[in-house]
Amino acid sequence: MIYTCTLNPSVDYIIHTPNFQAGGLNRGENPDYYPGGKGINVSRVLNRLGVENTALGFLGGFTGDFIKGELKKENIKSNFIEVNGVTRINMKLKSNTETEINGPGASITEAQLSHLYDQIHSMKTGDFLVASGSIPSTVPDNFYVEIANICKEKQVNMIADTSSQALKELIGTELFLVKPNQHELEELFDTTIDSFEDAVSYGKKLHEQGAKHVIVSMGGNGAVYIGTDVCLFANAPKGEVKNSVGAGDSMVAGFLSAFTKTNQPKEAFRYAIATGSATAFSNDLCTRDAVEKLLQQISVEAID
Numbered sequence: 001m002i003y004t005c006t007l008n009p010s011v012d013y014i015i016h017t018p019n020f021q022a023g024g025l026n027r028g029e030n031p032d033y034y035p036g037g038k039g040i041n042v043s044r045v046l047n048r049l050g051v052e053n054t055a056l057g058f059l060g061g062f063t064g065d066f067i068k069g070e071l072k073k074e075n076i077k078s079n080f081i082e083v084n085g086v087t088r089i090n091m092k093l094k095s096n097t098e099t100e101i102n103g104p105g106a107s108i109t110e111a112q113l114s115h116l117y118d119q120i121h122s123m124k125t126g127d128f129l130v131a132s133g134s135i136p137s138t139v140p141d142n143f144y145v146e147i148a149n150i151c152k153e154k155q156v157n158m159i160a161d162t163s164s165q166a167l168k169e170l171i172g173t174e175l176f177l178v179k180p181n182q183h184e185l186e187e188l189f190d191t192t193i194d195s196f197e198d199a200v201s202y203g204k205k206l207h208e209q210g211a212k213h214v215i216v217s218m219g220g221n222g223a224v225y226i227g228t229d230v231c232l233f234a235n236a237p238k239g240e241v242k243n244s245v246g247a248g249d250s251m252v253a254g255f256l257s258a259f260t261k262t263n264q265p266k267e268a269f270r271y272a273i274a275t276g277s278a279t280a281f282s283n284d285l286c287t288r289d290a291v292e293k294l295l296q297q298i299s300v301e302a303i304d
């Protein structure tokens, strides 16, 4: 079974304000509301790709009810733990540039956290756990390391997609897959990444320190993959970008979907790129049809 875990889900509120003026009254157009948060996006995309999975994490308040309802409509299995606060609303403002305001998230108590530990302890050898997104301030920064240790003991394959301190803490931890974007990798190593070669050289550090598969995503410029004795580059296909929110999460879902079927990192990487780009070219997350139409436009090359 594949599980996703979203400690800090969100309702993603997308609003278009052409010529946004900071400090003024702006009228928005074409609002959309989506269930969001990194693990939840991975669950939704896996489901669209026909891969059964269960979404775990914490939900509360009217926004939590909205997310539960939307996942139910899509027939996604879930086992969320109820919290007392209100699940955050993340604002994605589309104007000449894209601005995101991601809220802090609801508080999580020790009892609620221990319930999640119980869920992880009940996972079976060979399962996959996608632990994605920011860690709310009421949960320790090393939480993903703690669950990675449980996963190692239980031989559960853990995927991590996070940023800031939570990502720093994971260095040196055994992981099945880690997928920083260029900006997250720059922040992690306090450096600037100007080329694929730079992305590969920093990605290799993550591989050497315990991540079996590393993907560094670079938006419309494509991505690099680093695995055992192999580094790959793939271009991103061209298209009209409608909403890149969730592109990285889609990439994780695409990789997992193809890897669990083929066991081939190269094919899984190609599918990951197609899935990320198909989401960038959609208003909501991608459909399987859209992913498969993009596949032939992607060339994967080996690099040193």
Ligand SMILES: Nc1ncnc2c1ncn2[C@@H]1O[C@H](COP(=O)(O)OP(=O)(O)O)[C@@H](O)[C@H]1O
Binding pocket: 180, 181, 182, 217, 218, 219, 220, 221, 222, 223, 236, 237, 238, 239, 241, 244, 245, 246, 247, 248, 249, 251, 272, 273, 274, 275, 276, 277, 278, 280
């Ligand atoms: N402008 C774009 N054009 C084509 N594909 C894109 C674009 N932006 C994102 N993607 C696709 O989504 C993947 C992940 O995007 P990226 O922005 O790097 O991740 P994140 O959403 O985690 O910040 C990219 O590797 C690419 O396949």
Ligand SMILES: O=P(O)(O)OC[C@H]1O[C@](O)(COP(=O)(O)O)[C@@H](O)[C@@H]1O
Binding pocket: 008, 010, 012, 035, 036, 037, 038, 039, 041, 090, 102, 132, 133, 134, 135, 163, 244, 245, 246, 247, 248, 249, 250
């Ligand atoms: O937990 P964080 O880091 O605040 O990220 C949450 C946000 O990221 C998303 O999961 C999208 O992530 P990506 O664009 O990286 O795929 C949104 O749905 C959500 O608003």
